[in-house]
Amino acid sequence: MRKKTWTSATGVLMVVLFASLMMGGLTSCKSKKKLAREKAAAEYAARVEQAKKTLTAILDGTTGWTLDEQQKQFDTIKSYNIDDPQVKDLMAKVSEKLKGEQAEAARKAEEQRLRDQEAAKRKADMEKFKSLNDAFSQIAQSATYDGANQRIQQTLTLFSTPEVPVLIIIDQQQGFNDYDRPTTIGKFLNYLKDMRAYKFAVESVKKDAQGKITELELIKK
């Protein structure tokens, strides 16, 4: 009988102990989840705050970042999928700003490319037409009328006739040339003698079968 009582008491104790262990474990698990939730919420809030700061700084232009760096930051924030109306509003504004700046940067890069291309062409032309440009400069630099006239006669031998047309570009915009009133090579060479200055560069020449110039295009420097 004593043995039976002992056995049932031990059983009850075991059940209580087991129940206590189970309860304790459940409570600990619940608090860990809560902590994790709280931590995640805090991290999200911090991320939202950081996103707002970053986006505002990009909008104000105070980041000091390059356009690419700004775009990377924007893409990172976008990947967070933050569901916050203020962040969404800022993202829309930043997206528009970056698009505008990228378009402007592309336009400037294209302009620079065209300028470089033009400069390279001009340099190549200068080399190509060096002897002709030199001949014109020498006429302009002649100290006497006789000296200038002699050089004019020499230079005219490069042309098919003294009436060869000379076109002078005064401005170039998007591949379109604005010209001064056309003149002839005879008049132009005398003009150089009178002005004592050569402020042009040869842009193009046309030649006949004998290699004589039949049309000259100059550009104002």
Add this chain to the structure above:
Amino acid sequence: MKKVAPVLLFLFVFMSAGPLLAQDNLSPARKQAIDSLALEKVRDLSKYITIIGSKTTPWSEANRVIDRADELFMPGSQMGVSSLLHPKIQYYTVRKYFERLMRLNYNKVEIEWYKINYVSDLQRQPDGTYVGVITIFQKFKAYDKEGRLLYQDTTKKDITVYVKRKQTQIQGRMIGFWDVLLGDIRVKETSK
């Protein structure tokens, strides 16, 4: 329908005229190029006048330069001539002025133009011509054979400039160009 027709007509006329109006509005860069071109023509004239007036210029060269200088002007343009010795301003056609200048009865003549600037910007007229006024200051000095200064004055002159878009055929193709022509040159004031 009767009310809609005038509106449609207006829209049609407006849209047809659009491209023409757009062509009339020169970009600032093109306008600047034309402004510079007109100033350059006045500077060219200044050099030509110095050459024509100079007693060291050979006769044949002076006559050739007169032809070039004359080509800068609208037909019939006049040049005002003043003197501290005569109160009245005389006006001559530009060719007559150049010929008189070449024959001035001094041993040495120095003519210098300076402060060449727009006094009135080029403005587009209804016929498409751009008209402006450029002012210049002319320093005139005349010497005898001993090199003594016999006469000098400084004259402020206004030059009307006309710039028009024209076309010409060069070796079978049409070339558009800006034609700058100078008009009357009027004396504004003369001083010692």
